Amino acid sequence: MGSYRAGSRRRRTGLTVLVAGALVVGGGTWAVAEWGADEGGSAPRGADPQALRTARAFLGHWAAGDLAKAAALTDAPDRAETTLRNFTLGLDVERPSFTAERGTARDGDDGASVPFAATLPVGGLGTWQYRSTLPLVRQDGGATGAADGPGTWRVKWELGVIHPKLTDRAKFRLVREDGAPQVLDREGRRLATAAHPSIAQALGVGGGKPRGAVQLIDRRTEEVRGTEARFGGPGAEEGPVRTTIDPRVQRAAEQALQRHAKGRNAGLVALRIADGEVVALANTPAGGFNRAFLGTYAPGSTMKVITSAALLAKGAVRPDDVVDCPKYLTVGKQFHNVETSEIPGATFREDFIHSCNTAFVSLRDKLGDRELTDFSSTYFGIGQEWSTGVASFDGEVPVPSDQTEKSAALFGQGKLRANPLVMASATATAASGTFHQPLLVREGGKPRKGSGPTTKELPPDVVRTLRGLMRDTVTDGTAKVLADLPGEVGAKTGTAEVTEEGPNNGWLVAYDDTLAIACVVEGAQHGSDSAGPVIHDVLAATAG
The missing domain is CATH 3.40.710.10 (DD-peptidase/beta-lactamase superfamily)
Structure with a gap:
């Protein structure tokens, strides 16, 4: 039924301050939340409860910043730990959280997938939210002492585990921007947003709010492929925001x-x-x-x-x-x-x-x-x-x-x-x-x-x-x-x-x-x- 809808106004690039990097877990307490588990914490029909527990343990360690422990629950611990440490490098991520959703079986009895929602607060700007999926595979043996016991299930490691658009050819970059766009009323006349704070808030402009974006870029050329999250509304370089507001x-x-x-x-x-x-x-x-x-x-x-x-x-x-x-x-x-x-x-x-x-x-x-x-x-x-x-x-x-x-x-x-x-x-x-x-x-x-x-x-x-x-x-x-x-x-x-x-x-x-x-x-x-x-x-x- 009803839902929140983001504005559909197209935005151009033209950013003024670049913070290069790809995604580092920086200190603080990271949190993981759970959603969609059946009463009593069991897995939903079709998914092995152990697979779901492994997924939750992985997300919990990732959220807490215990990246070695998270990586140990994958089928490629060394590669996973390196990638997890590099993922937030330069993105100023603070205290992120991950919400595990319902797991489903796949590939017979030897595979499962657990969708999750990620909430990554970006310092001084806002929150980057996205969804991804943890693929899991059943393995013989495995590490002992992990949250899911003598592990049968492991996260099948691939870059898309972290974010579906992260690949060997694309990574993320944070940009911080200056300036705010001019706002026009329905007749094309300038609308002073400082005098109309409700309009400024709805449009995400004015008020001295910092602005920025998380961009998806080419690893080799750094060409911008898309904008994954925007903070603080449109910028001055994008031209005036034309509203339907009647000042009277x-x-x-x-x-x-x-x-x-x-x-x-x-x-x-x-x-x-x-x-x-x-x-x-x-x-x-x-x-x-x-x-x-x-x-x-x-x-x-x-x-x-x-x-x-x-x-x-x-x-x-x-x-x-x-x-x-x-x-x-x-x-x-x-x-x-x-x-x-x-x-x-x-x-x-x-x-x-x-x-x-x-x-x-x-x-x-x-x-x-x-x-x-x-x-x-x-x-x-x-x-x-x-x-x-x-x-x-x-x-x-x-x-x-x-x-x-x-x-x-x-x-x-x-x-x-x-x-x-x-x-x-x-x-x-x-x-x-x-x-x-x-x-x-x-x-x-x-x-x-x-x-x-x-x-x-x-x-x-x-x-x-x-x-x-x-x-x-x-x-x-x-x-x-x-x-x-x-x-x-x-x-x-x-x-x-x-x-x-x-x-x-x-x-x-x-x-x-x-x-x-x-x-x-x-x-x-x-x-x-x-x-x-x-x-x-x-x-x-x-x-x-």
């Missing part, structure tokens, strides 16, 4: 968060309904974690926009249908409404505009177990790969494992994850009927064409009904905080539980004639009184 909306968003977030963590995204271009993104603290694009929150009742679209498209409910809203409803666990409110004999319209959780839970049998997952992807692009131009988490609506999870998903709880980017996009889709992949960085100064998720348009009658429900939420429901704004403003509030007793996260999504906007405020009680004033001020400042 950006300033309004930053000022509104500063005014109303009251020191709490918060994130906001505003985008154009017509094309999905992001015109503002802001976070508090400014320049901190980019929760607007990378946050992984339960969307709370803002998810009811998508759930309602699925129910309406299927003909499973109509706004005037009676769908009772009791205080409690038990499906594996007890579900309740905010402040345990109830609306006896409520219509679906009343359930939506007053955000009744139990009414939505009661409709769980109207949708198949994976129907909400498929609908979210097919019409809203959630779970498909987005390409915004920067790193983003694109949302997750997993298939529920049981009726309790399914019930929670219908009102945005359980295992659902989203952020203001995802929910602003969902709001734009609901308001227009058409999904447009969100975009922050333009390629070559022009909007992308023909890339991104494949989706269908919502039926026109579903769009009309959704807009009516969201408009009624502003005039008669939980989003009255927006009622004084001009034009046809529609919205949906959300209050997402984080823990049973702790404070909630407050959500609000809204649209006007041109913009769709979403805001989350952590540690709030209600979306209407936390995120509501933020969105009100942004729309008020940008109306007309």
Whole structure:
């Protein structure tokens, strides 16, 4: 389903400071982690437990810097130790870790492979992450006293064990760079990133952050074959970064968060309904974690926009249908409404505009177990790969494992994850009927064409009904905080539980004639009184 996506902006070389070398374990404590072992630490089906233990022991010694011990668990100890010592030479690697994954059998009973993930912190720059695989072979005899006992299994030594692109003709080099690119707004005017730290953080520019890269180079000619990791964002030599940001909306968003977030963590995204271009993104603290694009929150009742679209498209409910809203409803666990409110004999319209959780839970049998997952992807692009131009988490609506999870998903709880980017996009889709992949960085100064998720348009009658429900939420429901704004403003509030007793996260999504906007405020009680004033001020400042 959802995943983190790195920006797709092409980058050219032109580096200013070179640190030659190939990869040396430098002091400190190295750590190894395990993942994917079955309960009790046994190997998964198809792999000899001894092979998996040998792989873990090898990675553990490598992580701890005990390279002789690691090499002793291979079929070529002398060669392996030399290569391990040379691998990080010049790369300033500090305290790396390795995560062993599930092992699989191969080549009958005499071979196995164990994939692993490597995390290599590079001093002063960031973290280089990659994946490789340990091939193992069964041998008679072997060293004794090793972690896996009188060893039958050994790591079959080859350069690709360390990194899949390390060969006898290619090695790695660290470069440290100077300079930062110019950032432009949607009209091609210079955008001062120092004045907009949330933009600088999202783009990975400015702020005096060091920059650099791990390059794959030819051993003989030192010609650059590729860039394996980049730190600190693009450089000045790559030309200006052309964004879709509208400075007027950006300033309004930053000022509104500063005014109303009251020191709490918060994130906001505003985008154009017509094309999905992001015109503002802001976070508090400014320049901190980019929760607007990378946050992984339960969307709370803002998810009811998508759930309602699925129910309406299927003909499973109509706004005037009676769908009772009791205080409690038990499906594996007890579900309740905010402040345990109830609306006896409520219509679906009343359930939506007053955000009744139990009414939505009661409709769980109207949708198949994976129907909400498929609908979210097919019409809203959630779970498909987005390409915004920067790193983003694109949302997750997993298939529920049981009726309790399914019930929670219908009102945005359980295992659902989203952020203001995802929910602003969902709001734009609901308001227009058409999904447009969100975009922050333009390629070559022009909007992308023909890339991104494949989706269908919502039926026109579903769009009309959704807009009516969201408009009624502003005039008669939980989003009255927006009622004084001009034009046809529609919205949906959300209050997402984080823990049973702790404070909630407050959500609000809204649209006007041109913009769709979403805001989350952590540690709030209600979306209407936390995120509501933020969105009100942004729309008020940008109306007309």
